[in-house]
Amino acid sequence: MKGPLDQGFQSSLLVSNCVTFDTPDEATVRTGKVEIGQGILTALRQMAAEELRLSPGRIRLLSGQTDATPNEGYTAGSLSVVSSGGAIRLACAQARTMMIERFASRVGCLPSAVTVEEGLLCSPSGLVSSYWNEYRGEDFRVAIRDVSLTPSKDFKWIGQSLPRADLLSKLSGGAFIHDLNFPDMIHAHAIRGHASDEIDHHELRKLQSKYVAEASFLSVGKFLAVYSGSEATTRRISEVARQILFPDSARAQYAVDPAEYPSRPSLTTVLEAPGNTSPRNSARQIRASYSRPYLSHGSIGPSCALAHFDGKTLRVWTHSQGVFPLRAALATVLGIEEPNVVVHHVHGAGCYGHNGADDVACDAAVVAFHTPRRHVRVQWTRRDELRTAPYGPASLVQIEAGIDKDGRPTSWHVEIWSPTHIQRPGSRGAPGLLGGEEVNFEANKMPPGDVPLERGGGATRNGFALYRLPAQKLTHHLIEDAGVRTSALRGLGAHANVFAIESFIDELAIAASVDPLDYRLSLLDDERAKAVLLKVAEMASWSSRPQSADGSGLGIAFSRYKNIAAYAAVIAKVDIDEHVSVRNVWCCVDAGLIVNPNGVLSQIEGGIVQATSWTIKESIPTNTSELPRRWEEYPILQFSEVPEVMVEIISSPEEGPLGVGEVAVGPTSAAIGNAVAAALGQRIRKLPFVRDQLEKLLLEADDDE
């Protein structure tokens, strides 16, 4: 088993960064990772409880505070349970060992003879002490070592479906950042046009004098905000001011259609993976192109942040995925020392990637910096979420393969065109904050780039297939300007790439007249991969499915996330009339060690439903200035459209945990695509599968006849 020390947590962490016993009868455990709706705090609490031999209720968990928790970067990439969980388990195991050793040497017994329960230490002769007693003389400022962890057969808390500690509070008021309330609070809102729009200062002065009794305006460079003591007043004036200063009709911003990417400027890299088949002659070449559109994060709660500047220290409350990178970015934008910026994470609405959280925090910080000693709250609108927050990038993926007379690949080339999947604060040095770019464009402009494959890849994530193939060539064209801002959305490039590769594999299977399940199994050596496929086939009664293309069909797909993390196989059943209806989704996942089974199920179910929504409903329109402003212009899945979802987990407790937040999105879209192909006898290669696409397909079919 690969230990957590190999898996990327900060090797400089000390035990004291992660765990202390400085309050009576409880352990204080610290994580730099944050709750974004995925239940991570519950899972981390269980991991700490296991190694400390304490009930989870006696663990005080601090999360995402730059002045109190370790810097663990971003909560992203399905890595929290691996890296932070790994660090916490080791630190807690080491803390327990240190307490036992100290007690044993004081009372003169063997450490192995000491029993520990709920923080109480007991020697064979009946002498008793506790963590809190022993802790007084101990120094936890020591590096985390690779100590031995509790073996899986002895688990008491890991593997239990503990309820989410935060859920009850979210069924009432006060749980979210949106609910923070300070007596002196002012409400601000940034007024924005297109990045190239200039502020008309003559019009601005007119607005200032018109609203002088109600609100104030702040302009710094191209950053413009209005603030007042009333949320409603701020929103009303902000809306009026935007329409005057940046009328929609003047906006020329539009998203470039992925079909046009090959003719756009790009930075090209070619990657290769060695083959694991013997060379054979090609009988023919097959090529197909697939695409996905730009996607909005679509969190139900628009982004929100608060900030306060006392003349020296800037305090920021945020639902960002990375409080430390945000701190560094804000310090750069405002030109203040990083230690004078304190960033605290507070729960926000669901987060599926780099949304507006960092930008709204910057808005609040800029206004607070210029209005010292007041708490500034900024609440984005639905329009801001749909237009101003970064989008998940569109992608075009073309696959070309040679196949032999049996239909097996003899050559393999995947070519990806995509704008960047990463513009998070600090990802390439620059702050990457919208407000920062407005305050000072040149200093804040983010240079082009994407996530390198060794860190999971951005557009290249899952660009290589896990199958037994000849040498795989992967060409990545990083589109330099997509017209809109793009950044990380759940799964990054894995979504488009798995959709493309798993659709293509299906096409190869059909061309070879082999069952798509058998075709995949014949190209897989990895037993865990085969196991999830076989299990999902059993769940969905795959082998007895109806075969005719009569408007109803089943499709199967598989991937191993990042080719190194969790395995997921998905089968979808669709019915097609004027629309694609996804009726059922079955999924089997092997995510190694499972800390909280119900939490894992919930994450996978959520990933399946969200990907279903992406697949059959969602897209940001291209080549038009009419970017969506409201939900009706960007519809997502409704309750009546949600499929029946069944998930089973293959437990591998001896393996390391693998993270599950993003594992299902690619296979779900691909399985739906393959089900549509089975139902129609024809394939749609362009997401989303909306009515227009179906009509186009039927028209093309008519033309062919």
Next chain:
Amino acid sequence: MPFDIFITINGNLVCVSVDEEETLLDTLRNRLNLRATRFGCGEEACGACTVLVDGIAHYACTYRTIDLQGCTVRTADSLDPNGPLITAFVHEQAGQCGYCLTGILMSASGLLMKNGRPERSQIIETLERHLCRCGSHGRIVRAIERAASASGPGA
């Protein structure tokens, strides 16, 4: 020019001075500090702000407070954490981020007041005015079914 409006909110008669255009959502959150009713879109599309007005589910984000003179409003702040509805949501772990849930609880509460044993299709129909982005739909529907069977007919 503020208007004095008398409303019974969660069982208490209150008098609030509100502006003409003020929404119920704003009154609840910013005047009365009742924070269980959430802002999601401001245009009746997501349901995060749902409250019961005289027992019927309404969007609070567009409802003008001055139109509520003499009405009875219930928000999720008033729900019993040990009552059948919240117990069922916790039992099913029906929610990930939880932002949509208080609005959904109020729609569910309105439904169960009218019909203690709703069909699954009636639950789904009631929830069509709500959006959930985390994909907890299946669990949410199950939680409402569970609450209905726990509270019995007419509860």
